[in-house]
Amino acid sequence: MEQNLNYITMKRILLSLSMGLLCFWGSAQRLLDLQLTITAPQNGDTIEAEVPFNFVVNVKNADSVESLEATDSVYYYFILFGDTTVFAQNNQNHLDYTGNSLIPMQSFDIPRIIGFSDQFVGMTVDVCVYVKPENAQNPIEDPDQSNNMDCITVHVTSNNLSVSTHELSTVKIGPNPANDHFSLIGADENSVVSVMDLQGNRVDFNRDNGEKIDCSNWKNGVYLLNITNDLGTIVRKLIVSH
Structure with a gap:
């Protein structure tokens, strides 16, 4: 009888130790x-x-x-x-x-x-x-x-506009918000245009006739257009809403 009690006691101790180790490893960072x-x-x-x-x-x-x-x-x-x-x-x-x-x-x-x-x-x-x-x-x-x-x-x-930059600042986007396309009004066809979303990801696009840009497959949201020509570079904000 005493041997059985000792065996049961030892088993409980081992089980408690095992559970303690499991809890330790489970909570370890x-x-x-x-x-x-x-x-x-x-x-x-x-x-x-x-x-x-x-x-x-x-x-x-x-x-x-x-x-x-x-x-x-x-x-x-x-x-x-x-x-x-x-x-x-x-x-x-x-x-x-x-x-x-x-x-x-x-x-x-x-x-x-x-x-x-x-x-x-x-x-x-x-x-x-x-x-x-x-x-x-x-x-x-x-x-x-x-x-x-x-x-x-x-x-x-300060963002003071020079004469050439002031001329470039007349470039506009229309319509804005845009649905499936928009145009760069006042930008010559040799202007280099790049587009980024607000997460900093560059957006690919097709540009027809140097002015019209297809945005039909863009997600709804705000985009930044960098427009560069011989006069300099200007940034324009565009909202796309399908």
């Missing part, structure tokens, strides 16, 4: 090392106020073992003069990027179209971006924060 680099613009660049530009960061999995899974989030914080920006689209102090699978040493870019208002004219602006991994269901942590943030300094100048 994955450790990942993210590395951030601002790739555009460059440190020391001059930026014109009220002119949209492409702001790009590169996020690298610098870990030698752990992978970033598609279900993991990368939280993106944009910092001006040491203050974290609150984003209008989600009313939070960060953006959430998911769907990026990175094995060790792989990376991906996060492009965003931004611009400085006139209140920044004449100022030297410190811009920083900070990222960190997040996953509430499958916890992940970055214990080394030394490479999670990168900073640059840019100089903001």
Whole structure:
């Protein structure tokens, strides 16, 4: 009888230890090392106020073992003069990027179209971006924060139009909003036109007769057109609504 009690007691102890180990491993966090680099613009660049530009960061999995899974989030914080920006689209102090699978040493870019208002004219602006991994269901942590943030300094100048740029500024888009096509009114057929969406992705298009552009297969949203000729370059905003 005593042997049976000892056996049962030992079995319970082993079972408790096993359950404890399972709980430990189940709650253990994955450790990942993210590395951030601002790739555009460059440190020391001059930026014109009220002119949209492409702001790009590169996020690298610098870990030698752990992978970033598609279900993991990368939280993106944009910092001006040491203050974290609150984003209008989600009313939070960060953006959430998911769907990026990175094995060790792989990376991906996060492009965003931004611009400085006139209140920044004449100022030297410190811009920083900070990222960190997040996953509430499958916890992940970055214990080394030394490479999670990168900073640059840019100089903001006024957007004064020269005579030639003023002539180029007469170029208009119509109709705007556009449905299946739009025209560049006042642009010569030799003008070079490029289009980006607000995520910084370049958009392919067909241009007929140097003026008319087909946008029938574009998604609804806002697009930025860069129009360049011998007079210079100007940016126009287009809304597509099918």
